[in-house]
Amino acid sequence: MKFLQVDTIEKAREKLLNAGQSLVATEKIALAEAYGRVLSQDVFADENLPLFRRSTVDGYAVVAKDTGAAGEALPTFLKIVGAVEMGQPAQMAIKSGECVEMPTGGMLPEGADAVAMVEFCEVFGADEVAIYKSVGTGGGVVQIGDDMKAGQLLVSKGKELTPQDIGALAVAGVEMVEVFAPLKVAFISTGDELITPHHAPLEIGKIRETNGITLSALAAKHGYHVAHTAVVQDDEDKIKEAVLQAMETCQIVAVSGGSSQGKKDMTADILDELSDGGVFTHGIAIKPGKPTILGFDKGTKTLMVGLPGHPISAMAVFELLFGWLIRKITHQPEPFAIPAALTANVPASEGKLTFYPCKLTLENNQYTATPIYSKSGLIAALTVADGYFLINRDNEGLKSGEAVMVHLF
Amino acid sequence: MKFLQVDTIEKAREKLLNAGQSLVATEKIALAEAYGRVLSQDVFADENLPLFRRSTVDGYAVVAKDTGAAGEALPTFLKIVGAVEMGQPAQMAIKSGECVEMPTGGMLPEGADAVAMVEFCEVFGADEVAIYKSVGTGGGVVQIGDDMKAGQLLVSKGKELTPQDIGALAVAGVEMVEVFAPLKVAFISTGDELITPHHAPLEIGKIRETNGITLSALAAKHGYHVAHTAVVQDDEDKIKEAVLQAMETCQIVAVSGGSSQGKKDMTADILDELSDGGVFTHGIAIKPGKPTILGFDKGTKTLMVGLPGHPISAMAVFELLFGWLIRKITHQPEPFAIPAALTANVPASEGKLTFYPCKLTLENNQYTATPIYSKSGLIAALTVADGYFLINRDNEGLKSGEAVMVHLF
Numbered sequence: 096m097k098f099l100q101v102d103t104i105e106k107a108r109e110k111l112l113n114a115g116q117s118l119v120a121t122e123k124i125a126l127a128e129a130y131g132r133v134l135s136q137d138v139f140a141d142e143n144l145p146l147f148r149r150s151t152v153d154g155y156a157v158v159a160k161d162t163g164a165a166g167e168a169l170p171t172f173l174k175i176v177g178a179v180e181m182g183q184p185a186q187m188a189i190k191s192g193e194c195v196e197m198p199t200g201g202m203l204p205e206g207a208d209a210v211a212m213v214e215f216c217e218v219f220g221a222d223e224v225a226i227y228k229s230v231g232t233g234g235g236v237v238q239i240g241d242d243m244k245a246g247q248l249l250v251s252k253g254k255e256l257t258p259q260d261i262g263a264l265a266v267a268g269v270e271m272v273e274v275f276a277p278l279k280v281a282f283i284s285t286g287d288e289l290i291t292p293h294h295a296p297l298e299i300g301k302i303r304e305t306n307g308i309t310l311s312a313l314a315a316k317h318g319y320h321v322a323h324t325a326v327v328q329d330d331e332d333k334i335k336e337a338v339l340q341a342m343e344t345c346q347i348v349a350v351s352g353g354s355s356q357g358k359k360d361m362t363a364d365i366l367d368e369l370s371d372g373g374v375f376t377h378g379i380a381i382k383p384g385k386p387t388i389l390g391f392d393k394g395t396k397t398l399m400v401g402l403p404g405h406p407i408s409a410m411a412v413f414e415l416l417f418g419w420l421i422r423k424i425t426h427q428p429e430p431f432a433i434p435a436a437l438t439a440n441v442p443a444s445e446g447k448l449t450f451y452p453c454k455l456t457l458e459n460n461q462y463t464a465t466p467i468y469s470k471s472g473l474i475a476a477l478t479v480a481d482g483y484f485l486i487n488r489d490n491e492g493l494k495s496g497e498a499v500m501v502h503l504f
Numbered sequence: 505m506k507f508l509q510v511d512t513i514e515k516a517r518e519k520l521l522n523a524g525q526s527l528v529a530t531e532k533i534a535l536a537e538a539y540g541r542v543l544s545q546d547v548f549a550d551e552n553l554p555l556f557r558r559s560t561v562d563g564y565a566v567v568a569k570d571t572g573a574a575g576e577a578l579p580t581f582l583k584i585v586g587a588v589e590m591g592q593p594a595q596m597a598i599k600s601g602e603c604v605e606m607p608t609g610g611m612l613p614e615g616a617d618a619v620a621m622v623e624f625c626e627v628f629g630a631d632e633v634a635i636y637k638s639v640g641t642g643g644g645v646v647q648i649g650d651d652m653k654a655g656q657l658l659v660s661k662g663k664e665l666t667p668q669d670i671g672a673l674a675v676a677g678v679e680m681v682e683v684f685a686p687l688k689v690a691f692i693s694t695g696d697e698l699i700t701p702h703h704a705p706l707e708i709g710k711i712r713e714t715n716g717i718t719l720s721a722l723a724a725k726h727g728y729h730v731a732h733t734a735v736v737q738d739d740e741d742k743i744k745e746a747v748l749q750a751m752e753t754c755q756i757v758a759v760s761g762g763s764s765q766g767k768k769d770m771t772a773d774i775l776d777e778l779s780d781g782g783v784f785t786h787g788i789a790i791k792p793g794k795p796t797i798l799g800f801d802k803g804t805k806t807l808m809v810g811l812p813g814h815p816i817s818a819m820a821v822f823e824l825l826f827g828w829l830i831r832k833i834t835h836q837p838e839p840f841a842i843p844a845a846l847t848a849n850v851p852a853s854e855g856k857l858t859f860y861p862c863k864l865t866l867e868n869n870q871y872t873a874t875p876i877y878s879k880s881g882l883i884a885a886l887t888v889a890d891g892y893f894l895i896n897r898d899n900e901g902l903k904s905g906e907a908v909m910v911h912l913f
Contacts, residue, residue, distance in 0.1 A: 130721035140884070147708050151880045153764045181738065181764075182697035184708045199764040200697055200813070200881070202709045213765070242882040250887050257913050258725065259886040262718035262815050266711075266883055270701045288591035288609055292535075292679045299556050299593045300611045302675075309671035312539035316667065329590065355562045355590075355608040356622070404609070406671050431842055431890070431912060434869055460843055460909055471560045472609070473651040474675055475549070477668040478659050481840070500869055503840060504666050 101378040103488070104448050107389060108419060110375050114391035114398055115420050118346045120276040126264055132274040133318065133425045134254050140247045140267045143240035147184075148203040152235045155194040155216055155224055156185075156207035159232040170217070170225035179204065194224060203236060210235030243267060253426030275425045280314050281323035281341035282307045285334055285352035285362070286404065291326050305474065306351040306402070306409050313410055317418045318425075319347070329358060334365055342369070342397045347417070351402040351409050359401070363388045366399040374399070380488060381415060382444040383408035383471070389416075405472045411450040414483075432500040433482070435462035441493050443486040452480035455501060464501050480504060510787040512897070513857050516798060517828060519784050523800035523807055524829050527755045529685040535673055541683040542727065542834045543663050549656045549676045552649035556593075557612035561644045564603040564625055564633055565594075565616035568641040579626070579634035588613065603633060612645060619644030652676060662835030684834045689723050690732035690750035691716045694743055694761035694771070695813065700735050714883065715760040715811070715818050722819055726827045727834075728756070738767060744774055751778070751806045756826070760811040760818050768810070772797045775808040783808070789897060790824060791853040792817035792880070798825075814881045820859040823892075841909040842891070844871035850902050852895040861889035864910060873910050889913060 102110070121135040150156065157173060165171040177187045178196035188205035189195055195204050203210070212235060215228035243249060249267055250260045256272075264272065289304040290297065297303060307324040314321050323341050327333045334350065341348045350362050367374040370392035379387045386408075388401030402409040422429065435455060443449045453464040464484060469476040484499035486492065493499065511519070530544040559565065566582060574580040586596045587605035594613035598604055603620070604613050612619070621644060624637035652658060658676055659669045665681075673681065698713040699706065706712060716733040723730050732750050736742045743759065750757045759771050776783040779801035788796045795817075797810030811818040831838065844864060852858045862873040873893060878885040893908035895901065902908065 127717050127720070130724055142706070144884075145711065146706055149711075149881070153766075181695065182709050198766075200695070200711070237879055237881060241879060243884040247884075249884060254887075256721075257887075257889075258718050258721035258819060259816075259883060259889065259913065261721045262714045262819075263884045263887045265701070265714040265717045266815075268701065268706065268712055286590065286609070292674070292677065297551070297553075297555055297677065300591050302554065302558075302609070303677055305671045305674040308536050308674045309667050311536070312665075312667035312670045315539055357562075357607075406675075407668075410667060410671075431864060431866075431871075433840055433842060434871070455840060457840075460907060462840075462843070470646055470650060472558070472646060474668060475553075475652040475656075475658060475672045478663075478666075478672050480666075480668065498869060504668065 101380050101385065102376045103380050104415065107376045107379045108416065111389055111398070111416060111420055112423055115424055117396055118278055118398070119424050121273050122276040123271050123273050126261060126269055126272055129256050129272050129274060130258065130261060132256055133427055134250055134252050134256065135273045135275045135425070137252050138249045138264060138269060138272065140243040140249050141245055143245050144242045144266060145237055145239060148239060149237045150197045150199055150201050150203060150210045150235055151237055152210055153199050153213040154197055154210045154235060155213070155226070156189065156197045156203050157194045157209055157211050157226070157230065158189065158191050158207060159209035159230055159234065161191055162211060162226050162229040165226045165229045167227050170227045172223055172225055175222045175224055177204070208232050208236070253428070255427060277318055277320035278347060278421070279322040279345040280319045280347045280349065281325070281345040282310050282321065283324070283334070283337045283341060283348065283350045284326045285329055285350060285358070287329045289326055289352070305406050306404070309406055310349070310351070310409060310413055313413050314417070317421050319417070319421065331361060331365065334362070335369065338365060338369055342392065342395050346396065347398045347400060349400040349402050352404040359386050362401040366390050366401055370397070370399045380447045381411070382447040382449050384412040384415070384450070385447070387412050387416070406474045407452070407469060407477060415450065430502070432502045433462055435464035435499055435501050437493055437495055437497050437499055438463050438465045439495050441466050441486065443490050443492045445491070446488050448488050449486040450483055451486065452477055452483045453501060454479050455481040462501070464499055510789050510794065511785045512789050513824065516785050516788045517825065520798055520807070520825060520829055521832055524833055526805055527687055527807070528833050530682050531685040532680050532682050535670060535678055535681055538665050538681050538683060539667065539670060541665055542836055543659055543661050543665065544682045544684045544834070546661050547658045547673060547678060547681065549652040549654060549658050551654050553651045553675060554646055554648060557648060558646045559606045559608055559610050559612060559619045559644055560646055561619055562608050562622040563606055563619045563644060564635070565598065565606045565612050566603045566618055566620050566635065566639065567598065567600050567616060568618035568639055568643065570600055571620060571635050571638040574635045574638045576636050579636045582633055582635060584631045584633055586613070617641050617645070662837070664836060686727055686729035687756060687830070688731040688754040689728045689756045689758065690734070690754040691719050691730065692733070692743070692746045692750060692757065692759045693735045694738055694759060694767070696738045698735055698761070714815050715813070718815055719758070719760070719818060719822055722822050723826070726830050728826070728830065740770060740774065743771070744778065747774060747778055751801065751804050755805065756807045756809060758809040758811050761813040768795050771810040775799050775810055779806070779808045788821070789856045790820070791856040791858050793821040793824070793859070794856070796821050796825070815883045816861070816878060816886060824859065839911070841911045842871055844873035844908055844910050846902055846904055846906050846908055847872045847874045849904050850875050850895065852899050852901045854900070855897050857897050858895040859892055860895065861886055861892045862910060863888050864890040871910070873908055
């Protein structure tokens with residue numbers, strides 16, 4: 096067995112980011128298609144909005160100080176000199192003693208500085224209104240630029256666009272946005288024991304291939320575009336052919352399978368041989384997920400990845416490395432995690448970062464996290480997991496009741 | 505002004521669910537397309553998996569008790585009687601004193617009940633191996649049915665499928681799943697003041713239409729399919745025509761706009777007139793979002809909705825009513841919320857459920873929530889909101905430092 100240096104997670108991430116930086120690309124898309132996409136440049140407002148002083152209530156545009164003494168017993172009487180139409184400029188102007196009928200959303204006429212709510216107004220005759228409640232300057236009015244000011248940063252680079260971001264950009268008149276283009280990923284599953292669903296029923300000695308479909312879902316969650324999947328036998332030439340084919344279209348080529356030492360060595364050798372620059376990480380101090388291989392082909396700018404064969408291990412590695420990578424190269428913050436108290440003692444692996452799936456339970460507005468143990472290679476137990484927590488390599492384990500941060504799946 | 509009964513949120517939800525129940529539909533889709541979709545029926549395993557006893561390590565399949573005395577100083581010697589091939593049935597059987605070479609993932613031969621790890625084995629000559637560490641019964645082995653047992657519930661109805669759910673279903677040989685079909689929604693924005701992006705630049709008195717694009721993103725977040733959007737002027741006949749057209753293809757028709765009382769009344773009248781069964785909710789005791797109208801047309805089975813014109817109000821109503829509705833009718837649990845401590849006092853509206861957008865900040869593994877205030881009709885301030893919290897109608901407000909549960913946007 097070859098003696099191979101195992102990287103810490105920090106070291107492996109540093110190398111991965113170094114190589115992954117060069118893969119970033121952006122594209123321009125319609126704002127209407129941009130929900131959930133990540134902005135690749137800051138967007139600024141280029142005008143003051145609203146563009147005009149807008150009423151927030153139905154009522155009468157007034158000179159606020161005219162209403163200073165208005166009360167239920169002694170209203171202020173004002174002369175109605177016109178009515179503002181929705182969507183039209185207010186053509187008139189008012190002076191002290193006058194008012195104009197206003198719809199919610201209408202434009203304030205010149206001279207007015209407040210809107211008295213219709214609920215506190217009573218019309219007398221053809222052109223007089225009694226105001227029963229005083230209104231302060233600016234009352235019932237949104238001022239020019241109250242929503243956004245020309246030059247103001249509206250949404251930052253690295254923001255995954257929410258509905259309200261899209262709303263604010265639409266208000267500002269933005270029709271197209273520049274976002275990060277999804278990186279193209281290939282998943283190649285290897286193994287003589289693998290059968291694909293259309294080869295069912297299962298025979299003794301075989302297992303159904305699952306890494307391709309599972310990792311594709313996980314990759315989609317992180318915004319990757321899975322452009323290619325393949326299942327190949329444990330044959331060096333066939334694996335090489337599959338990797339070379341995937342390198343033609345994808346920026347990340349991940350080969351999974353190979354939990355036995357011979358297969359791991361073969362995968363590492365193939366990825367090393369096919370990449371100009373070669374394999375830079377031969378293992379990572381994480382559990383599960385130690386037998387992970389990372390390399391980079393400078394020629395085609397392709398990240399070359401060997402993932403463990405066990406589905407949970409492969410998922411943990413993808414989550415911890417490629418979930419992280421995409422956030423880094425697209426300037427996204429780390430997602431929110433949920434503070435929770437452990438319901439059981441959990442041992443950790445000396446010298447390794449440990450990844451623990453867990454189930455969350457809410458009681459009295461506090462969460463508890465129940466660790467889920469699953470034997471190597473099994474996945475059904477994971478269907479009840481809501482997320483995972485991590486134990487640092489310098490920690491010997493955690494006690495029941497201790498606080499963890501749970502990252503949601 | 506008509507006197508209209510205002511529903512509590514609970515009452516409005518009860519009526520909405522009553523009508524909304526009848527809209528549920530399901531569809532069968534490929535497992536590979538099912539990430540993020542919601543199962544509409546329980547899925548059970550129909551066989552024991554693994555189907556055979558599988559090695560979790562590279563090494564030698566042994567009779568465990570043979571190795572009971574093995575140690576570094578005094579190994580146990582066993583005769584190698586064969587080698588198991590990956591993906592092939594183990595054709596041989598062993599008896600005490602014998603062993604078989606095993607790859608990780610290989611099938612255990614009859615007679616063997618453990619696998620000794622290769623790291624603790626040394627081969628002598630052609631067919632003998634020294635075992636330097638004892639292994640217990642079942643060591644290095646995944647038993648038949650350890651992952652899943654025939655008849656076991658794998659994933660429940662109402663589960664939004666995660667990558668690991670998809671993995672477990674793939675292991676079980678599931679190729680198609682039955683999921684809830686997305687409900688089709690139409691958003692009709694009304695207002696003489698509205699201009700659509702392709703009519704830019706903005707004129708005095710006008711505002712850009714944003715509810716359609718903002719609510720479409722929010723609806724997509726909740727798994728709705730937005731099949732139709734339209735912007736129409738404040739004209740009764742035009743609005744009726746737009747609603748009738750949307751009713752032909754959509755199960756939820758939402759008309760937004762109309763913050764002035766006259767327009768609200770007109771929207772309510774139109775929805776009432778066009779629905780067999782009529783409007784059942786004329787307002788909800790929530791802030792923002794009071795001027796919300798709900799009705800149901802029994803003929804076409806269409807939910808008829810009048811949303812407030814202000815974008816934040818419309819979003820709050822959609823989130824609190826239709827985010828909730830889709831979870832109820834598809835049997836989904838409520839999503840995880842984040843416990844946080846308020847950074848400021850917040851007033852509440854007497855008698856109304858209050859919806860507060862807020863920003864989350866993480867410090868020492870604890871979150872604080874900073875309420876975001878935004879004047880009626882403005883949206884840019886909301887771009888920094890991470891989620892929202894609610895204050896019950898019987899609560900007069902919350903003090904700085906009090907705990908809230910923050911629902912993520």
